[in-house]
Amino acid sequence: MRKITLLTLILIPLFGFSQTFDFTSSSDGWDAVTTGATLTPNATFVAVDLTEGVNNPKFGSTTAGVDGVTNTICAVTLQNLSANGPTFLRISYPKAAGGRVYQQQDITAGDSGYVTYYFDLTNSEWGDTATEDDIQVHFKAAGNATYTVPVGGVTVNIDKIEFISSIPTTLRETYTFDTDNDTEGFVATNGSISGPAGGILTFTPDPGKYAKIEQTLHHINADTHKYVHITLKNNSATNDQLRFIYGTNTRTMTMSTSDASDQTYTFDLSDAGTDPEWTGNQTFTIGIGSTISANPGQANDSGTVEFNSIVADNTLANREFNTATFSMYPNPARNVLNFQTKDEISTIKIYDITGKVVMTSSTLSDKRMNVSQLTTGIYLVHLQTRDNKNGIRKLVKQ
Numbered sequence: 001m002r003k004i005t006l007l008t009l010i011l012i013p014l015f016g017f018s019q020t021f022d023f024t025s026s027s028d029g030w031d032a033v034t035t036g037a038t039l040t041p042n043a044t045f046v047a048v049d050l051t052e053g054v055n056n057p058k059f060g061s062t063t064a065g066v067d068g069v070t071n072t073i074c075a076v077t078l079q080n081l082s083a084n085g086p087t088f089l090r091i092s093y094p095k096a097a098g099g100r101v102y103q104q105q106d107i108t109a110g111d112s113g114y115v116t117y118y119f120d121l122t123n124s125e126w127g128d129t130a131t132e133d134d135i136q137v138h139f140k141a142a143g144n145a146t147y148t149v150p151v152g153g154v155t156v157n158i159d160k161i162e163f164i165s166s167i168p169t170t171l172r173e174t175y176t177f178d179t180d181n182d183t184e185g186f187v188a189t190n191g192s193i194s195g196p197a198g199g200i201l202t203f204t205p206d207p208g209k210y211a212k213i214e215q216t217l218h219h220i221n222a223d224t225h226k227y228v229h230i231t232l233k234n235n236s237a238t239n240d241q242l243r244f245i246y247g248t249n250t251r252t253m254t255m256s257t258s259d260a261s262d263q264t265y266t267f268d269l270s271d272a273g274t275d276p277e278w279t280g281n282q283t284f285t286i287g288i289g290s291t292i293s294a295n296p297g298q299a300n301d302s303g304t305v306e307f308n309s310i311v312a313d314n315t316l317a318n319r320e321f322n323t324a325t326f327s328m329y330p331n332p333a334r335n336v337l338n339f340q341t342k343d344e345i346s347t348i349k350i351y352d353i354t355g356k357v358v359m360t361s362s363t364l365s366d367k368r369m370n371v372s373q374l375t376t377g378i379y380l381v382h383l384q385t386r387d388n389k390n391g392i393r394k395l396v397k398q
Contacts, residue, residue: 019066019163030161033060033136036149045079048156050086050139050149057086057149060136068127071163074103074119076137082154083110086139086147091119093126094134101125105187106142114159118167118216137161169283172218173225173312174351176394177201178378185217191288191299199394201307205239205288205299212245212287213307219281222246225312226270226278230286231392233259236303243287243297247277250287262308264392286310309394311351311380326383332396339367343385350395351380371397 021028023046030046031039036054040047050057074091090104103119126132139156141147175184177196186193186201190209194202205211220228228244234255242255244267251267269278290300326341339345348369350359358379361369379395 018165019071021064021161023158023160028061029063030059030061030137032062033134034058037139042157045157045159048158050154050156052149052151052153054149055146056138056140057147058136058138060092060134062134064131064133064135066132066135066163068121068129068132071165072120072122072126073164073167074121074135075116075160075162075164075167076119077114077116077159077161078107079111079114079157079159080107080109081111081157082150084150085109085154085156087142088140088144088147089117090138090140090144091121092136092138093121093132095125096128100136102138104140104144108181114157120167167216169217169219169281171221171281173220174380175307175310176378176380177307177309178394178396185215186213187216188213199308203288203305203307204302205236205305207299207301208294209298210287210289211299212243212285214285215283219283220312222269222278222280222282225314226268227313228267228269228284229264229309229311229313229392230267231262231264231308231310233262233306233308234303235259235306236288236290236299236301238292238300239288239290239303239305241287241289241291241297243285243289245285245287246282249277254291257303262306309380309392311392313351326391326393328381328393328395331394332398333371334398335370335372337369337371337381337395339369339383341367341383341385343387343389345383346386347384349382350374351382352377371395 023041025043026041027039027046036051036057037059038049039059040049048059087107087109088104089107090102092100092102094100101123103121105117107117108115139147177184178199180197182196183193183201188203189212191203191205191211203213234257237258240254240257242253242265244251253265255265256263288299288305289297293300326339328337328339345367347362349357352358374397376397379397381393381395383391
């Protein structure tokens with residue numbers, strides 16, 4: 001059943017409304033256009049059965065009635081049941097002069113639960129009429145390659161298709177990339193992402209373009225977190241520019257090239273008086289570029305950038321990072337965490353995945369710390385020495 005959610009008459013001019021097809025015992029008219037796909041309504045979802053041997057199956061609606069001016073984001077919540085299912089999804093709508101506009105992205109296969117994918121439909125062709133009626137969903141293979149439905153066919157369950165004004169985000173201020181293939185909400189523009197694998201998210205920029213990774217699912221509380229620390233290894237010989245982008249603002253920092261090890265770069269966003277946009281809930285983008293590119297700011301080569309962690313906090317201001325040499329063991333740890341460093345330790349702080357300090361110690365004469373009270377999970381350990389050297393390491397608590 002198609003639902004149109006109105007906030008109130010007063011709030012409509014400010015916030016608009018969303019439009020949701022929730023497929024409650026109905027295909028909601030989305031079986032008007034099909035190629036190699038049969039839609040079977042269930043109580044809370046519609047099963048899209050893809051026909052064996054068909055290339056690039058699709059389904060769609062000719063009466064969607066979407067307000068394309070207000071709602072520019074399409075959210076598709078689906079369960080791609082088979083490991084041999086499609087691995088690329090496209091949303092299309094018509095051009096006034098003929099042909100179609102396509103928005104697309106990779107999707108997972110063999111899902112154990114539902115996954116939501118967001119498509120930004122913003123284009124001069126979207127919303128150029130009173131309503132957008134002709135909308136199609138296309139199944140393909142990764143990289144926009146031809147997908148041939150395997151023997152026996154496959155089924156993709158669609159829980160809902162929503163049209164909304166913006167992508168909803170949740171609070172998250174620490175990104176550690178410790179779950180393989182979970183990009184933690186980052187997507188690539190003018191480049192490609194691989195992994196994460198082994199705690200590293202790898203980004204390959206496209207030379208001659210403004211290459212970046214964008215956070216689409218989470219936000220930072222900019223009112224309380226004024227410093228963003230990005231730990232990465234830059235394998236490029238010529239891409240020497242790191243950008244932090246939010247709202248209409250861009251902060252730029254020079255980074256080292258051909259790194260032998262991780263480096264940490266801190267963006268100080270505490271100057272609220274001259275930078276009023278760093279307030280409230282903020283999504284962000286990280287750009288990779290070069291000062292020697294034909295167009296400075298664009299990537300100059302395809303050297304990879306290995307992101308180890310991205311942390312927002314408000315406690316590590318005006319300190320130099322990656323200057324303290326230390327190791328810790330065992331890692332993963334259960335009870336006691338040992339530190340090895342030639343320097344005298346001043347303070348150790350442990351942060352959880354939200355960026356909250358969960359443990360602090362300044363009495364480490366024996367360079368040991370009891371972490372038994374921590375729950376199982378991923379943490380960041382920040383060590384400061386007596387001579388104000390600093391370093392960060394990941395900790396896995398068992």
